[in-house]
Amino acid sequence: MNYISTRGNVGEVGFIDAVLMGLADDGGLLIPKQIPRLSEAELTSWSKLDYKGLALEIFSRYINEEIPQDELKELIEASYSTFRDSDITPVRKLNDNSYVLELFHGPTFAFKDVALQFLGNLYSYIARKRNSIINILGATSGDTGASAIEGVRGKEGIRISILHPHQRVSKVQELQMTTVDDANVLNLAVKGNFDDCQTLIKELFADVEFKNKYHLRAINSINFARILAQTVYYFFAYFQVTADAPGEKVNFSVPTGNFGDIFAGYLAKQMGLPVNKLILATNENNILERFIKEGVYQPGEFHITHSPSMDIQIASNFERYLFYLYNEDASQVADLMRQFKTEGKIVIDSEKLKQVQADFAAHGVKNDECLDAIRTTYESTGYLLDPHTACGIAASSPYTGSDELTVTLATAHPAKFDESIQLVNIKQEFPVQISQLFDKPQYQTVVEHSKADVVEHIVKLYQA
Structure with missing residues (x-):
């Protein structure tokens, strides 16, 4: 399996080189040259596998023999042995047509652990195989940072710097990141919002000379390995429910x-x-809701909400979907992204909008609606939702028919x-692991919010 850029100006690369490149050198995102298609017989066979076995089958389709099968199996075992539930991502039934897929049984109690435990071990594997230093740079709206740090802390040959918006993540998210006192970890609290942090990261990765000089590697979902790992739980949940x-x-x-988690679902489909x-x-x-309903992708007024990990205006994985929406025409995607950079918006025609609406439904959940979903779900089922999952539950209601089942990602x-x-x-x-954080x-x-300020600090870490 080879990987190409959504903007068409990067030669084909293998899986490991795609992981190391992170953001494509032409500013685009890396995607597989072909999406593997599964037969009904394969799906039937896979439905009998446990989570780790399913991960092995899916990863193998995208990695081929770049990582020998026995070593890939060891990576998967090491990555998911840290989870507190034997099913890794168990499915819970709320009522006759509503389920939740619990993605929070990893070390930091967030869905990002599913991908980042694997990616952390994968980076460590690559560092050993290539005898190289890996300098990880990422931005977080809360959960990615803690999961990424937990995935690589103390690992030989790896250093990590995470940017998060100062005082705009939950207290537990902040503590999970900033109570880590390891020599290979740097936490930078940026005065701004998540989009400001993400923009800084993309600017640094787009500077190919700087990226190569300091061996920068991506931990955000611009790295296709993140998407790949998240695809597994769609298959697992579907097989459990059916x-x-x-x-x-x-x-x-x-x-x-x-747009990373839902793009993983699109990939599975x-x-x-x-x-x-x-x-x-x-x-x-709700920039993504407006795009799906109106065909206009344009940042609006920024809102601080009860679901802070989704307080994002510019969706870094959106470009991957555009590539498939425009029939894998990289030149059109490059033109659209140039237009977005200069004009601040993308507008698609009515035919493309029909395809978007065939691919996705969407709902922007208001703050009161989010809290109401937490309250009513708890009162009717005894199940306590976090505010992001509550948004998923609230959004599912208008789109779940009487003859359908909906699995909400918790x-x-x-x-x-x-x-x-x-x-x-x-x-x-x-949980005791969280309550202990408050004493550290x-x-x-x-x-x-300055590229120069961020560069000064990360260079000190990477040169240490």
Whole structure:
């Protein structure tokens, strides 16, 4: 399997080189040259596998023999042995047509662990095989940073710097990142929002000379390995739900800000998983909802919400979908992205909008609607949602028919967002791993929203 850029100006590269490149050198995103298509027989065979076995089958389709099968199996085992549930991502039934897919059983209680435990081990594997230093640089709206740090902390040959928006993540998210006192970890709190952090990261990766000089590697979902790892749980959940209800139509409702998690679902569907609807749940920062409903992709007024990990206006994985929407025409994608950079928006025609609306449904969840979903779900089922999952539940209601089942991706444990849970007067008991964080000292550096300021600090780490 080779990988190409959405903008067409990068030669074909293998899986490991694609992982190391992260953001394509032409500013685009790397995608597989072909999406593997599965037969009905393969799907039937896969439905009997456990999570790790399913991951091995899916990863193998995209990695080929670049990583020998026995070594890939060891990477998968090491990555998912850290999860607290034997199913890795268990499915829970809420009512007759509503399920949640719990993605928060990893070390940092967030769905990002599913991909970043694997990517951390993969980077460590590559560093050993190539005898090289890997300098990871990433931005986070809260969960990616903690998961990324947990995935690589203490690993030989790897250093990591994470940017997060200063005082705009939950307290638990902040503590999970900043209580790590390891020599290979740097936390930078940027005065600004997540989009400011993400823009800085993209600028640094787009500077190919700087990127190559300091061996910068991506941990954000611009790295295709992240998308690949997230694809697995769509297959796993579908097989779990249809085992109890064979032949039922299955939707997925996906809380999303960066378009990565729902793009993983789109990829699974393109591979042949018979997903009925992909429901995109946003909050009041609803640029993606407007695109799906109106065909206009344009940042609007920024809102601080009860679901802070989705307080994102510019979705870094959106370009991958554009590539397929425009029939894999990289020149058109490059033109669209140039237009977005100069004009601040992308507008698609009515025929393309029909295709978008065939691929996705969308709903932007208001703050009150989010809190109401937490309250009513708890009262009716006893199940406590975090605010991002609550957005997914709220978005699923108008799009779930009487003859359909919807699986909502539960992206984080509610303890990570107690500020929101307190607003509906629900008291929760923190897992011991989270409650212990409040007694630990913090290690972070507050910086201006300035490329020069960020570069000064990360270079010190990478030259150490």
